[in-house]
Amino acid sequence: DVKVTQSSRYLVKRTGEKVFLECVQDMDHENMFWYRQDPGLGLRLIYFSYDVKMKEKGDIPEGYSVSREKKERFSLILESASTNQTSMYLCASSPWRDSNEKLFFGSGTQLSVL
Amino acid sequence: EDKVVQSPLSLVVHEGDTVTLNCSYEVTNFRSLLWYKQEKKAPTFLFMLTSSGIEKKSGRLSSILDKKELFSILNITATQTGDSAVYLCAAPGAGSYQLTFGKGTKLSVIP
Numbered sequence: 001d002v003k004v005t006q007s008s009r010y011l012v013k014r015t016g017e018k019v020f021l022e023c024v025q026d027m028d029h030e031n032m033f034w035y036r037q038d039p040g041l042g043l044r045l046i047y048f049s050y051d052v053k054m055k056e057k058g059d060i061p062e063g064y065s066v067s068r069e070k071k072e073r074f075s076l077i078l079e080s081a082s083t084n085q086t087s088m089y090l091c092a093s094s095p096w097r098d099s100n101e102k103l104f105f106g107s108g109t110q111l112s113v114l
Numbered sequence: 115e116d117k118v119v120q121s122p123l124s125l126v127v128h129e130g131d132t133v134t135l136n137c138s139y140e141v142t143n144f145r146s147l148l149w150y151k152q153e154k155k156a157p158t159f160l161f162m163l164t165s166s167g168i169e170k171k172s173g174r175l176s177s178i179l180d181k182k183e184l185f186s187i188l189n190i191t192a193t194q195t196g197d198s199a200v201y202l203c204a205a206p207g208a209g210s211y212q213l214t215f216g217k218g219t220k221l222s223v224i225p
Binding site: 041043090101102104 | 145157206217
């Protein structure tokens with residue numbers, strides 16, 4: 001079975017802190033994604049990557065950056081956390097270069113910024 | 115702009131009931147529509163539909179796509195408390211890697 005692992009289930013940070021959310025997948029997938037999920041807004045794409053060192057902005061990239069130094073790992077970085085970044089963050093991967101159907105999701109990280 | 119709209123947003127039923135969840139879409143160069151189930155945290159894949167009128171089934175769950183009317187339905191028969199979850203509908207945009215998700219339908223099945 002494909003496994004997408006997010007390093008933390010729950011995280012509490014203070015405003016202004018730099019926050020790293022880590023995601024690792026074990027199936028050699030080319031595509032990796034970071035979404036945030038908020039009540040009433042659904043899942044919104046922050047950033048995605050279709051190859052090592054490649055990244056593309058999603059719908060809501062402001063306040064975030066990403067890093068993909070190795071194929072299996074995709075990190076989301078909050079340079080200076082703010083309270084409006086309190087959310088559930090979901091990482092996902094998919095196996096085909098030219099298609100992103102059938103995403104495999106991690107269990108999510110609930111981030112609270114105080 | 116691609117759009118996926120789900121209805122209802124929430125639903126409460128009794129065990130044994132049959133439910134129908136709706137998903138309408140407006141997507142450039144439509145390729146597929148996907149359904150996911152989200153119980154606690156990680157959405158899990160249910161179905162991918164690409165052809166109109168062909169029903170996909172998995173146990174008590176089934177789904178069908180209507181490409182003319184731009185919608186899909188997810189049916190759950192003989193519901194159980196374990197079906198309680200948020201059901202998400204999504205579609206990829208034209209030539210892009212992005213899945214556009216609907217807001218989800220929260221299904222609660224009470225004994």
